[in-house]
Amino acid sequence: VKSEPYTAPVAPLVDDSWDDPPLAEGLSRIALACLVEPGNRELGQLVRARGVQDALDGVLDGRAVTGSLADAVASRLVAADVPLTVLGAHAVASRALETADRLGARIVTPADDEWPRQVEDLALISREDGEREHRNVDPPLCFWVRGAAPLRETLEKSVAVVGSRAVSSYGQHVTREFSFGLARQGWTVVSGGAFGVDATAHRTALGAGAATVAVLACGIERPYPAAHSSLFEQIAEQGLLLTEWPPGAAAYRMRFLTRNRVIAAATRGTIMVEAGTRSGARNTLTYARLLHRPAMVVPGPITSAMSVGCHAELRKPGTILVSRCDQVIEEIGPIGELAALDRGPERAEDALDSTARRLLDAVLPRKAQGAEQLAAVAGVSGLEARRALPMLVAHGFVVVNEAGKYRLAPRPKAPAS
């Protein structure tokens, strides 16, 4: 896979952006995401201190472009081939919006309801920890997303399942055990879409009828590896594809490391199921630890090279050994309790879109029904039902049985006091 820097497609310019400050801010943010390599701490600090408009100004006139930001900006600005003005940058952004639309994707920014706020915890990773681990630790500026489910809700009860590309049969078994158990209990399995553990985790979650999210290290239109294109299509159907890179960006080694911080930050905890010494999954686990999210590891035989990375991580303080699914849920919290702590049950349902809400009204407490049947009752299409129901499962509203039929989840008891 060779890199192809972002080239803005020819399209009309949005001229009225300055008249609408939130719109302008969104465009500035998307422009920065197109013009600067993700995760840059200097840029993030600039945005947090002076706002996104000022940060874009600073990048465009070169005032703010120092240190690591210079490297992060250099190649992109040249490749983008736009006039170094705010208007030019906004043209890049509005073309990006159109390209996303054409690709069946959308761009989600912090201004959107579906923005997963937990990724902003990445700003809390100290500069020293970040530099030791990897330079690009700052929160994402925006996400390119493919898939019908709302991003925030899908990630709200999510767990990362990561590991090596070269996976043993033991590792595959273990990945399936954990992914299936978590998916069946309403957790969204998040991984990186790679060969080995990642693919097994995604496929198992899909097979369990649950949502799964692949966080990519490249453009949304060309998920890597190409051999997984049908898997990625399935994920976009039943879950979400997610990336910080604009269309055209290719998957590089450094980008995988930058991407890993999002896998750790978007989820309630990370499980490393099998990893050799040099596995990138160890990097994801380190981010989980830096974010004070549970960093969980499945042990294996000490005679297996594929477990060496797991055992090395388990020797570090704060790593949690997990050998059963319930131990994971003990760390990341049972769904009922978390929902009660995070927000009232009313708000949980309010956050659903109208299709999902109509489907939820159609689901019965005791009698399990198929997606087509529920679609008919709710008055939505079969496709809409097949997309929305796994999301309702993922968020604990609905449970699915082995025949793929849905009924209402038992209500969690209100916490005492």
Add this chain to the structure above:
Amino acid sequence: VKSEPYTAPVAPLVDDSWDDPPLAEGLSRIALACLVEPGNRELGQLVRARGVQDALDGVLDGRAVTGSLADAVASRLVAADVPLTVLGAHAVASRALETADRLGARIVTPADDEWPRQVEDLALISREDGEREHRNVDPPLCFWVRGAAPLRETLEKSVAVVGSRAVSSYGQHVTREFSFGLARQGWTVVSGGAFGVDATAHRTALGAGAATVAVLACGIERPYPAAHSSLFEQIAEQGLLLTEWPPGAAAYRMRFLTRNRVIAAATRGTIMVEAGTRSGARNTLTYARLLHRPAMVVPGPITSAMSVGCHAELRKPGTILVSRCDQVIEEIGPIGELAALDRGPERAEDALDSTARRLLDAVLPRKAQGAEQLAAVAGVSGLEARRALPMLVAHGFVVVNEAGKYRLAPRPKAPAS
């Protein structure tokens, strides 16, 4: 195996015991070991507060016999069938000494040079911790020992290797890996002589030409299990058999738990190599933790019932995962450094008996020689050489190669400063 309470053999009484206070104290201590079940905290506190003579008085006239001590004393006093006087108790003790002699064993008390002082750390385990784990946590009063090697030196650089009786082929492999590596680097492998992990640990250490110690939960003359009698003979030849129970005592479940505290206390750290949920090895590991000695566990596949106990222990704070022998040595300390910290190198060699010192003088720094050859040079018997050389290896004076030939160990560098 049925219990047979200690019955003192008919033999002349040592009448002059009162004339020699240290001798009397030794006899009182041995008498208490014969009359009270080991590990009793009440008795230990009595001994530490008022001395062993007073404690024996208190036990004999019933003044001190309250609480758990009453249970610990009751059966034994009746079975011993002696007059409840100090003179009667000393008769029990002197007969025990004669019996030990007849059995080719010796009784070691804190008054002896070869007493392993580290076992007295058991007095530091709090009453609450002790009661939660097991009632009998106090230090041993004395040891019955079989084998030529000096007890203190043999245990000075020792490590416990424990695990389940029902061992998988994986567990056997792992036990061999660790026991061989440790034995070859001069560490004494200590275990409980049981089926499974214990036996594999002892046999591997013997095969590596090193000393190994089996800590028994019964009388020295009838090590349990009987099926291991030839193994126990080999251990007595090349290492040591060790117990707190007088001859005649049978192995009970509760005695194994009491015994386990000695395995943990006598060694610099405990490694649990494979253990199911209910393995007694977990009890040994808990004692190591309570004693602030490294509590090390080897992980295994989560699909194996034989690793469930290991993973449960690894989930407890303070347990150290080990997957390689060098990680164990990192915890318990390389021999050279420990020797330098504990005592000057002169004292180390001074502690050797004359046979060992003559053999050490015969060992060459570069040319490896066989035991018979060294025996001839040193002017000792072949049997003496075969006994003493593994002890010299165990203490890091000498190294043995795969052909079973010995040469001087490289001198550890003196610590800087």
